[in-house]
Amino acid sequence: MVNDHFTLNNSEEVRLFCERLDSYQKSKIGSSSSYIDLNIAFDKLQGHDHGGKLFAALLDLKLNFVMLLIDTANSGGTWNQYFSPGKLEGGTVLDNQQKFNGKAEMHYYHGNFIPRYRAIWDKIMGILILIFKPDSYEKYRRAPSRKKEFVKISNGIPQFPIEFVKKITKVLSDFDDSFRSPEVHGTGKLRKWSFTMYALHETPMLNEFGNYWNWLLPMLSAIDKIIKEIEVKVG
Secondary structure (H helix, E strand, O other), X not given: OOOOOOOOOOHHHHHHHHHHHHHXXXXXXXXXXXXXXXXXXXXXXXXXXXXXXXXXXXXXXXXXXXXXXXXXXXXXXXXXXXXXOOOOOOOOOOOOHHHHHHHHHHHHHHHHHHHHHHHHHHHHHHHHHHHHOHHHHHHHHHOOOHHHHHHHHHOOOOOOOHHHHHHHHHHHHHHHHHHHHHHHOOOOOOHHHHOOOOOHHHOHHHHHHHHHHHHHHHHHHHHHHHHHOOOOOOO
């Protein structure tokens, strides 16, 4: 019987998957990502309670981060292709199809950024709970608001300083208010900027995306560090 879902069953399959994923990313944007080392994670988590579930969560995080990287890089590439200095400047997107196409392409990538970025944070919070309080993971996963549930569960995790939790929830609340809620539940915010002909530095939305991006990378580095410090179980 053919397996009805994809799994990685041993270290060799994990190694091959990582090589293929790196090659795919390089084919799209010319570089690969060092964040979330699945080879180390697979080896470290063998024999650990909830190790399989944690590895699956890390795999999902890695995949989503790679896709976010690709969309972000493609957004920048589209800008350079159409709107860098000396190319399509001034006027409106209604002037010609080329201007419209360039802006529509950027709208596509930025539209991808919002749900994927927010989902990545839900995955990060879930991974932290799986590592430090795994018995609360299912409660977190089923919660109507994972952000609020993360705060509740964090109160019982000594490794989570209050300021750390406050910073995460502040970033997510601001992101939800500024981007997720308008795009998912409202009439949208992106289109108000996507189809303007402002210069890059005059587009507040892109600067905000950059600031949110800068919050994400240290968290991925912290998760890598935590995983590397897990002791391998022997016997």
